[in-house]
Amino acid sequence: MKNFFLTGVSGLLGLNFFLNLKNNYRIYSLIHKKKISGIKNIKLKLQHSNKIKKFLLKKKINYFIHTAAITNIENCEKNKKKANDTNVKLTLKLSKICDQIGIKFIFVSSDHLFDGKKKFYNENDFTCPLNYYAKTKVEAEKKLLKHNPSCLIIRTNFFGFGPNYRKSFSDWIIDSLKNNHKIHVFKDVYFTPVSIDFLIKSLVKIIDKNISGIINISSDKKISKYDFALKLAKKFKLNHKLIIPSFFSEIKKKNNLVNRPKNMSLNNKKLKSTLNLKHIDIDNMINSLYLSRKSKTVLSIKKIK
Ligand SMILES: NC(=O)c1ccc[n+]([C@@H]2O[C@H](COP(=O)([O-])OP(=O)(O)OC[C@H]3O[C@@H](n4cnc5c(N)ncnc54)[C@H](OP(=O)(O)O)[C@@H]3O)[C@@H](O)[C@H]2O)c1
Numbered sequence: 001m002k003n004f005f006l007t008g009v010s011g012l013l014g015l016n017f018f019l020n021l022k023n024n025y026r027i028y029s030l031i032h033k034k035k036i037s038g039i040k041n042i043k044l045k046l047q048h049s050n051k052i053k054k055f056l057l058k059k060k061i062n063y064f065i066h067t068a069a070i071t072n073i074e075n076c077e078k079n080k081k082k083a084n085d086t087n088v089k090l091t092l093k094l095s096k097i098c099d100q101i102g103i104k105f106i107f108v109s110s111d112h113l114f115d116g117k118k119k120f121y122n123e124n125d126f127t128c129p130l131n132y133y134a135k136t137k138v139e140a141e142k143k144l145l146k147h148n149p150s151c152l153i154i155r156t157n158f159f160g161f162g163p164n165y166r167k168s169f170s171d172w173i174i175d176s177l178k179n180n181h182k183i184h185v186f187k188d189v190y191f192t193p194v195s196i197d198f199l200i201k202s203l204v205k206i207i208d209k210n211i212s213g214i215i216n217i218s219s220d221k222k223i224s225k226y227d228f229a230l231k232l233a234k235k236f237k238l239n240h241k242l243i244i245p246s247f248f249s250e251i252k253k254k255n256n257l258v259n260r261p262k263n264m265s266l267n268n269k270k271l272k273s274t275l276n277l278k279h280i281d282i283d284n285m286i287n288s289l290y291l292s293r294k295s296k297t298v299l300s301i302k303k304i305k
Pocket of ligand 1: 070108
């Protein structure tokens with residue numbers, strides 16, 4: 001059985017990762033602030049390098065999956081030091097420990113790294129971050145590639161079921177429509193999201209192939225956030241009339257939002273050739289999301305407070 005060390009276990013991705021893979025792998029994770037019943041709390045802090053190093057060696061960890069980050073874009077802009085400390089400095093520190101003791105370091109980056117002028121971004125395109133969150137991700141990527149070339153960097157954007165305290169973009173759409181609330185969704189912001197389920201399965205396969213460097217995990221076709229919301233409404237048989245098409249510049253002005261790229265679409269050619277996949281289809285993933293809504297894992301995620 002392979003041993004994983006997972007950061008960010010209370011987060012949207014971390015929690016799904018833990019619950020999906022806990023029966024197939026030995027997963028050690030430490031709680032930051034949010035405690036979760038049923039997940040063992042290792043009493044360590046990520047900042048304590050020596051203790052972390054000893055723990056990784058003692059437990060014979062094979063893979064270090066780093067999902068912990070400050071992910072709220074508005075918060076990153078307001079508290080740049082905290083964002084930099086967590087997203088860049090802590091990431092680099094952990095990656096250096098892993099490099100020293102021969103543990104594969106996997107960093108979850110973002111699709112936010114560009115100015116949005118290109119149709120699709122591949123792994124070698126120049127980055128051009130528009131906000132501080134994106135800057136921290138770009139900075140972390142550059143430092144990791146310099147100091148730990150054997151690390152794996154995943155660029156992605158995902159949807160799926162999260163706990164009540166951490167709803168995903170798809171949760172927000174589904175729950176709002178179920179509650180008969182109108183939602184404003186961008187018609188002019190494009191992305192290539194994947195389901196969390198697909199992301200986790202792909203990640204495990206990529207890890208098995210021992211690949212290093214950057215790889216995009218994304219779906220085939222770019223889609224606007226508005227069209228994505230319509231697809232979800234249709235599949236979940238919810239009232240699509242509650243979805244109000246909106247434009248980024250209007251909402252940005254109204255809600256004083258931090259700047260964001262209007263196109264975050266990632267090219268998935270490398271992923272498809274690496275995993276020998278023909279199509280990565282958003283409709284299939286939305287269909288699987290619908291079918292999984294009453295599964296044991298999803299029900300247990302929804303119960304977590
Ligand atoms: N959500 C998306 O669609 C998306 C898209 C692209 C990329 N990503 C990237 O994917 C990764 C996972 O995202 P997510 O949405 O699952 O994140 P999330 O739900 O916001 O969770 C973040 C996690 O990081 C932990 N954390 C924050 N600061 C920490 C610190 N100083 N030490 C230890 N743990 C700390 C949090 O713990 P506490 O709650 O206890 O503080 C939480 O468990 C992130 O790197 C994010 O940038 C996400």
